[in-house]
Amino acid sequence: KQWYQRRVRxxxxxxxxxxxxxxxxxxxxxxxxxxxxxxxxxxxxxFKFSAGMETHKLFVSNLPYAVTEDExxxxxxxxxxxxxxxxxxxxxGKFKGYLYVEYGTxxxxxxxxxxxxxxxxxxxxxxxxxxxxPSKSGG
Numbered sequence: 001k002q003w004y005q006r007r008v009r010x011x012x013x014x015x016x017x018x019x020x021x022x023x024x025x026x027x028x029x030x031x032x033x034x035x036x037x038x039x040x041x042x043x044x045x046x047f048k049f050s051a052g053m054e055t056h057k058l059f060v061s062n063l064p065y066a067v068t069e070d071e072x073x074x075x076x077x078x079x080x081x082x083x084x085x086x087x088x089x090x091x092x093g094k095f096k097g098y099l100y101v102e103y104g105t106x107x108x109x110x111x112x113x114x115x116x117x118x119x120x121x122x123x124x125x126x127x128x129x130x131x132x133x134p135s136k137s138g139g
């Protein structure tokens with residue numbers, strides 16, 4: 001395992017360019033980049049993802065580990081225009097059997113649920129649902 005950390009000290013432009021890399025996929029996994037700053041006492045970190053129902057995004061699970069991105073794009077692209085696809089992988093890059101598909105509209109996402117939920121893939125019934133992340137609570 002290799003971990004990389006770089007402190008940008010040269011210029012403001014380089015620092016801003018580095019911050020633009022936040023959540024960019026590297027080897028299929030999101031890279032997290034944030035500003036290094038002191039937090040005042042009692043300040044809580046801001047959660048950057050939606051914590052509520054995301055009607056244009058789908059959570060797809062119960063897929064065989066051998067499924068490819070091309071296969072997924074074929075199934076879900078037939079329903080509507082995919083704006084984002086994230087196949088969740090281990091640190092070594094192996095697919096974990098679930099993914100997120102995002103469409104431009106909630107209507108396309110709803111159609112995909114109706115058409116693809118329960119579809120048999122490699123002997124498994126694929127589960128397709130509107131993304132509804134658990135609420136973030138506590139500290």
